[in-house]
Amino acid sequence: MSAAAVGRYAPSPSGRMHLGNLCCCLLAWLSAKSKGGRVVLRIEDLDAQRCPRSFADLLESDLAWLGLSADEGGSRGGPAGPYYQSERSEIYLRYYQILARRGLVYPCFCSRSQLHAADAPHRADGQVVYAGTCRGLSPGEIAARRKTRAPAWRVRVPDEEIAFTDGHMGLYRENLARDCGDFYLRRADGVFAYQLAVVVDDALMGVTEVVRGADLLSSTPRQLWLYRELGLPAPQFFHMPLLLAPDGRRLSKRDGDESLEHLQQRYTPEQIIGRLAYVCGLQKAPDPRTPAELADRFAWELVPQTDIVLPEGLF
Numbered sequence: 001m002s003a004a005a006v007g008r009y010a011p012s013p014s015g016r017m018h019l020g021n022l023c024c025c026l027l028a029w030l031s032a033k034s035k036g037g038r039v040v041l042r043i044e045d046l047d048a049q050r051c052p053r054s055f056a057d058l059l060e061s062d063l064a065w066l067g068l069s070a071d072e073g074g075s076r077g078g079p080a081g082p083y084y085q086s087e088r089s090e091i092y093l094r095y096y097q098i099l100a101r102r103g104l105v106y107p108c109f110c111s112r113s114q115l116h117a118a119d120a121p122h123r124a125d126g127q128v129v130y131a132g133t134c135r136g137l138s139p140g141e142i143a144a145r146r147k148t149r150a151p152a153w154r155v156r157v158p159d160e161e162i163a164f165t166d167g168h169m170g171l172y173r174e175n176l177a178r179d180c181g182d183f184y185l186r187r188a189d190g191v192f193a194y195q196l197a198v199v200v201d202d203a204l205m206g207v208t209e210v211v212r213g214a215d216l217l218s219s220t221p222r223q224l225w226l227y228r229e230l231g232l233p234a235p236q237f238f239h240m241p242l243l244l245a246p247d248g249r250r251l252s253k254r255d256g257d258e259s260l261e262h263l264q265q266r267y268t269p270e271q272i273i274g275r276l277a278y279v280c281g282l283q284k285a286p287d288p289r290t291p292a293e294l295a296d297r298f299a300w301e302l303v304p305q306t307d308i309v310l311p312e313g314l315f
Ligand code: GLU
Pocket: 010, 011, 012, 044, 198, 211, 212, 213, 216
């Protein structure tokens, strides 16, 4: 097996890419290529309604336009395909069953409003920590409730601290029971949850390094725990700072300004890449660059650890 780095893009194409998504692809590409590695494209379209294939195709042509095409995956395919999560449910089921057979999975009948009750414990990132309401239901109670409501499925997490060293953000730790709680593996409609799919996919696709936004840092301990429980090799993680609009708001696919559709009308690919490299600390001025030109000088130490606010007028 080759020791070369395998990075990945794992976009959820629910709209056109914005600068934050682009920046993540750029850093993933640079991080892998600067080590002589390659990049896999996996389309995270578990929510197939929100992520039609047309958006995934557009995303691939946007990546090509920018000079950031993946080496494997997406419509190009490859040895670990399919690369669309919507086509991988049978694979997720196999891993889900490993956990279910060990008695770690249980049905949860809680409604949205129950979960978001005012007194529900919240994490620092605003997510609700599941209180374990359905953890101890008896078989009889489960059978009775299933008559009126299809359950979602959660995995039972241990009272254990998971610590890891992020390649960019440093040490991060979390107690699974206290800070995360039992989390979803499968929705009531049968669709598998992101947390399970991402672990299975990155492992089976041979990914050795995951570059993604800092908003997913807090998902990493539970994912590392799943890697361990499923006997899968975990990649190294690099969480990048979030890119914010000049007024401090989070970039969104719904806002036109920073979406690729608008950027393409105003800038060349090299101008976009050069400006992103500038805000990421990879060059001192926003000069046009190709990704290949930046690979030589790429080092994670140059990239800020805190949120990056885009300077007014840069884009
Ligand atoms: N699909 C997720 C997103 O587009 C990224 C998940 C990940 O990188 O682990 O936000």
